[in-house]
Amino acid sequence: MSSEGTSTPPYVPPDHARFWLGTLTESADAGFVGADLRGIIITWNPGAERIFGYAPAEILGRPIGVLIPSDKQAEEAASLARIGAGETLRLETERLCKGGRRTPVSLTMAPVLNERGHAIGISVIARDMQRTFLINAENLRREAVLRSILDTVHEALIIIGDDGLIRSFSGTAERLFGYPSEEVIGHDVSVLVSEPHRERQVAYIARYLQTGERHIASIARVVAGQRKDGSTFPMELSVGEIALPGVRQFTVFIRDLSESQDRERRLAELRSELVHVSRLNDLGQMVSTLAHEVAQPLTSLANYLNGSRRLLTAGKAEAAEQALERAAEQASRATRIVQSLRDFVRRGETEKRSEDLRKTIEEASALAMLGIAHKLTLELRVSPDARQAVIDKVQIQQVLFNLIRNAAEAMTGDGMVSITVMRVGEMAEISVADTGPGLGEEVGARLFQPFVTSKPNGMGVGLSVCRTIVEAHGGQIWADPAPLQGALFKFTVPLPAGDSAKTD
Amino acid sequence: MQDDLQSAVGVIDDDPAVLDSFRFMLEVAGHRVLTFRSALEFLAHTSDLPCCLILDQQMPDLTGLELVARLRSDGIVLPILLVTAWPSPAIVTRAAELGIEGVLEKPPGEGDILSFAAAYL
Numbered sequence A: 001m002s003s004e005g006t007s008t009p010p011y012v013p014p015d016h017a018r019f020w021l022g023t024l025t026e027s028a029d030a031g032f033v034g035a036d037l038r039g040i041i042i043t044w045n046p047g048a049e050r051i052f053g054y055a056p057a058e059i060l061g062r063p064i065g066v067l068i069p070s071d072k073q074a075e076e077a078a079s080l081a082r083i084g085a086g087e088t089l090r091l092e093t094e095r096l097c098k099g100g101r102r103t104p105v106s107l108t109m110a111p112v113l114n115e116r117g118h119a120i121g122i123s124v125i126a127r128d129m130q131r132t133f134l135i136n137a138e139n140l141r142r143e144a145v146l147r148s149i150l151d152t153v154h155e156a157l158i159i160i161g162d163d164g165l166i167r168s169f170s171g172t173a174e175r176l177f178g179y180p181s182e183e184v185i186g187h188d189v190s191v192l193v194s195e196p197h198r199e200r201q202v203a204y205i206a207r208y209l210q211t212g213e214r215h216i217a218s219i220a221r222v223v224a225g226q227r228k229d230g231s232t233f234p235m236e237l238s239v240g241e242i243a244l245p246g247v248r249q250f251t252v253f254i255r256d257l258s259e260s261q262d263r264e265r266r267l268a269e270l271r272s273e274l275v276h277v278s279r280l281n282d283l284g285q286m287v288s289t290l291a292h293e294v295a296q297p298l299t300s301l302a303n304y305l306n307g308s309r310r311l312l313t314a315g316k317a318e319a320a321e322q323a324l325e326r327a328a329e330q331a332s333r334a335t336r337i338v339q340s341l342r343d344f345v346r347r348g349e350t351e352k353r354s355e356d357l358r359k360t361i362e363e364a365s366a367l368a369m370l371g372i373a374h375k376l377t378l379e380l381r382v383s384p385d386a387r388q389a390v391i392d393k394v395q396i397q398q399v400l401f402n403l404i405r406n407a408a409e410a411m412t413g414d415g416m417v418s419i420t421v422m423r424v425g426e427m428a429e430i431s432v433a434d435t436g437p438g439l440g441e442e443v444g445a446r447l448f449q450p451f452v453t454s455k456p457n458g459m460g461v462g463l464s465v466c467r468t469i470v471e472a473h474g475g476q477i478w479a480d481p482a483p484l485q486g487a488l489f490k491f492t493v494p495l496p497a498g499d500s501a502k503t504d
Numbered sequence B: 001m002q003d004d005l006q007s008a009v010g011v012i013d014d015d016p017a018v019l020d021s022f023r024f025m026l027e028v029a030g031h032r033v034l035t036f037r038s039a040l041e042f043l044a045h046t047s048d049l050p051c052c053l054i055l056d057q058q059m060p061d062l063t064g065l066e067l068v069a070r071l072r073s074d075g076i077v078l079p080i081l082l083v084t085a086w087p088s089p090a091i092v093t094r095a096a097e098l099g100i101e102g103v104l105e106k107p108p109g110e111g112d113i114l115s116f117a118a119a120y121l
C-alpha cells in the first residue's frame, strides 16, 4: 500500500518495551516458558504455573524434559531439530503436570534469536486444552442426545418465532401434517390448525406469545389440527419458550391423539399417572436420599470397627472401648433412619384426608375428557351438606376417571355426563349419569368383575378397580338397574367424622 | 498442630461423625489426619496442602467434584479419592475427566482407604 511508508509507529522508548513485555507475560492466560539451548528452563510465567502446577522456584533451572511424557520424547526431539533450523512450530500434544497428571496442551514453539540472528534458546507458548476438550465433548454429547430424543419421541416438534412464523419442522411433524418442511417454513402456524377453529386456537398460541404466561406452557392443550389434504385430527399441544438473548422462539410439541394406538397409550399413561405421579417422584428421590443417609452411619461404623480391631490386636483395649461406643451410636443412627422409612411407607398406604369433593371431581373430569373427539357436556351438582369426604384423593379421582371415561366411550355422538353429590346418612353418594345407550345385556351381573368388556380395545378392568378402591374406603359401588336414561353409576364415600350434626 | 503438613492425609466430609471416624481409623493406622467440614473450609487452607485427600461427593455449598474442578483450575494438583453413596455414571465420568485417582462407594473398604493413603505419603 502506498500510504504505508508515511505513517510512523508511535514512539516507545527502548527501555520501556521491557515493561510492556513484562506485564503481557505476567497477565497472560497462556503459559510462557523459555529454555536455553541445553533445554534448561529459564523463564516461567504465572500462566505456566497454572497449567503445569509448578511454582517458578520449583522449576527454574530444571530441564524442560520433566514436562514431557515418556511417549512424547521422540516427538519433542523432532520438534527441537526443526526449531533449531529456525522454524516456528504449532502442535497439539500432551504434557506432564506436577504430580504426574497428563494434560492436553496446544503449543507454539519458536527459536529465540540474538541480535546477530543466532539461536540462543527456544520459547514456548502453552495453552491448556483441557477445558476446550471438555466443552467440545459436552456440546457434541448434548447434540447427539437431542437428536436421538427427537427421533424417538412420538411428538412432532415445531419451532416458531414470536411473529408466529414457522422456523423449524421436525421429521415427525412432516409425517403428521403431510407437508415437507420447506412448504411450511416461513408460513404462519395457523395453516396447521383446522379452519372453523382457527381463530380461537391460534388465539391461544398468540396469547402465549404475547403474554409469555409461563404457566400456560405447562398445561397441554387439545385443539383440532389440519393436514395438508384437509383432513382434521385432535392434537395436544405443549408450548415452551426458548429464551436466548435477543431471540424469542417457541417450541411446540404436538401429539396426535387420533391414532387409536397413541390415544390408548395416552389414556393408559394418564391413568397410571393419576396413581403414580406423586408417589413415583417421591420414591426415586427417597431411594437416593436414603442411600446417602444410611451410607453415612455405615461409613462411620466401619471406620470405628476397623480401627478398634487394630487397637485390640495391639492390646490397647481401653482406647478401643471408646471407639466402640461411638460405633454403637452410629448403629442406632442407621436404625432410626430405617424406622422413619417404615413410618413413611405406612403413611403412604392410607393417605386419607378430608378433601373438597367439587375440586376432586373437577380435576378428574378434566383428565377424563382429554382427547374425546365428540362434543360432551359435563354437569356437576354438589349438595351443600356433602362438600367434603374423607378419601385418598388420587384413588377416588381414579374411580371418577374410569366412570366418566366409560360414559364418554358409550356415547358416540353428542351427549351429557351429569355428576351429582348428595348426602345419604353418614356417607356422601356420588352418581355419574350419562345419556348413552345404557348397559348392555351381556355384561349384566358381572359388571364389576375384571376382564368383562364389550369394547374391542377394552381391558374390562376399569369397574373392578373402582370397586376395589371404593370398598377400601368403606363405601359401595353399584349400577342403578333401571335408570330413566343411559347408564347410572353410584358410589359412596365416608363424610368427615362429626359432620352428621351439621345442617345447612 | 502438625508441623509437617506434607505428610498428613486430608479428609473432607460435612458429616461430623464420618469425619471423626476417618480420623480415628487413619490415626490408628499411623497417619496424621487433617479434617475439614466443608470444601470452603479446605479452600481456605490451600497454602499448605495435605499429601492426599479423601473427599465426600455430596456436600452442601460445594460438592466434591465442584471442589476438585476449582482446585484443578487453580492449578492445585494432589491425589484425591472421592467417596460417594451414589456413584452414578455421571459422577464417575466427571471424576475421570478431572483426573481423580479413584471413586469409592460409601461405606468404603478399609483396605482401599489405607492403601490409598500409604501410596501417597
Ligand SMILES: Nc1ncnc2c1ncn2[C@@H]1O[C@H](COP(=O)(O)OP(=O)(O)OP(=O)(O)O)[C@@H](O)[C@H]1O
Residues within 6 Å of the ligand: A402, A406, A407, A408, A410, A434, A436, A437, A438, A439, A440, A443, A447, A452, A453, A454, A455, A457, A458, A459, A460, A461, A462, A463, A464, A487
Ligand atoms: N356408562 C356406560 N354405558 C354403557 N356401558 C357401560 C358403561 N360403563 C361400563 N359399561 C360396560 O361395562 C363394561 C365394563 O367396563 P369397564 O370399565 O370395567 O371395562 P372397559 O371400559 O371395557 O375397559 P377398560 O379396562 O378400558 O376400562 C364395558 O365394556 C361396557 O360394556
Ligand SMILES: [Mg+2]
Residues within 6 Å of the ligand: A402, A405, A406, A461, A462, A463
Ligand atoms: Mg372402562
